[in-house]
Amino acid sequence: MPYQHYGEIGDVWKHLPLCEIIKELSPKVYIESNSAYPYYRLRSSVRRKYGVYYFLENAARNPVLSQTKYYEAASKNILEKIYLGSPGLALTLLGEDVDYTFCDIDGEALKEIKNYSDSIITSAQITLYNGDSIEYLLEHMANLPSQSLLFLDPYLVLEKNQTGHSFFDLFQAALKHKIPVALWYGYNTRCEQKLLHETFSDTFGNGSGVALAEINLANIGEDKILMNPGVPGCGLLMGNFEPRIITIVNKLCIQIKNLYANSVYNNHSGKLQITMRYF
Numbered sequence: 001m002p003y004q005h006y007g008e009i010g011d012v013w014k015h016l017p018l019c020e021i022i023k024e025l026s027p028k029v030y031i032e033s034n035s036a037y038p039y040y041r042l043r044s045s046v047r048r049k050y051g052v053y054y055f056l057e058n059a060a061r062n063p064v065l066s067q068t069k070y071y072e073a074a075s076k077n078i079l080e081k082i083y084l085g086s087p088g089l090a091l092t093l094l095g096e097d098v099d100y101t102f103c104d105i106d107g108e109a110l111k112e113i114k115n116y117s118d119s120i121i122t123s124a125q126i127t128l129y130n131g132d133s134i135e136y137l138l139e140h141m142a143n144l145p146s147q148s149l150l151f152l153d154p155y156l157v158l159e160k161n162q163t164g165h166s167f168f169d170l171f172q173a174a175l176k177h178k179i180p181v182a183l184w185y186g187y188n189t190r191c192e193q194k195l196l197h198e199t200f201s202d203t204f205g206n207g208s209g210v211a212l213a214e215i216n217l218a219n220i221g222e223d224k225i226l227m228n229p230g231v232p233g234c235g236l237l238m239g240n241f242e243p244r245i246i247t248i249v250n251k252l253c254i255q256i257k258n259l260y261a262n263s264v265y266n267n268h269s270g271k272l273q274i275t276m277r278y279f
Helices: 009-025 046-059 069-080 086-094 107-120 133-143 167-176 190-203 243-259
Strands: 029-032 039-041 082-084 099-104 125-130 148-155 181-187 211-217 233-239 272-278
Touching: 009 046, 009 069, 009 086, 009 148, 009 181, 009 211, 009 233, 009 243, 029 086, 046 069, 046 243, 069 082, 069 086, 082 086, 086 099, 086 107, 086 148, 099 107, 099 133, 107 125, 133 167, 148 167, 167 181, 167 190, 167 233, 181 190, 190 211, 190 233, 190 272, 211 243, 233 243, 243 272
Parallel strands: 029 099, 029 148, 099 125, 148 181
Antiparallel strands: 039 082, 181 233, 211 233, 211 272
């Protein structure tokens, strides 16, 4: 089934920092583990009103967020009722002279990526992999140049595949090979968030250069979902980035918190909390 959560709050705190990372890093090789579709026909919903629609309406008056590449792309495409997914954003921002690899278990999504690429780029080196991206990328990790950007987007970061590997293992492999890597993940409760933080803390020593930036509902449940605007909480785990890029992402995280201070979702406060940590 095609990805149903496009334009929701999880996508806002996925594509907003991703676009700025792409702009600042300008990678020569760009890889995605869970690409989904390059764009979606934007239809209004309660969750998207809290997500991309709320963001665009309010970010227009924010001197920081209104200057981001995500705002630029989303505000332009919303006029045509289109929402760009991460493949569409990457192809638009990076253009030609970049080697792309897009992975997904949905073969139709990969076909759409190729069609979209052909429509905006005259020539691009694109590899499409239909299958388990964990094993595929682990196999090819050692051959990636340092000018790469690896974007992992699994939601369940610790879930293992049939060979016992997880996307968190993939993140650690990228760290070992000095590949800049961003891992987006979701969580539903504070208990799940705590488990993730404990795992990260146990894995990375002080001075590892790994950082995270998270947003979650201020009233997220302790051990059960109380309210779900698409995802109650989500974060970006970053490794092998220059400190200035981490600083940019953290500033965006603060701005998102401020932007949603007076937001409402389903007649309840949509206020956000943020967490920023270094390991």
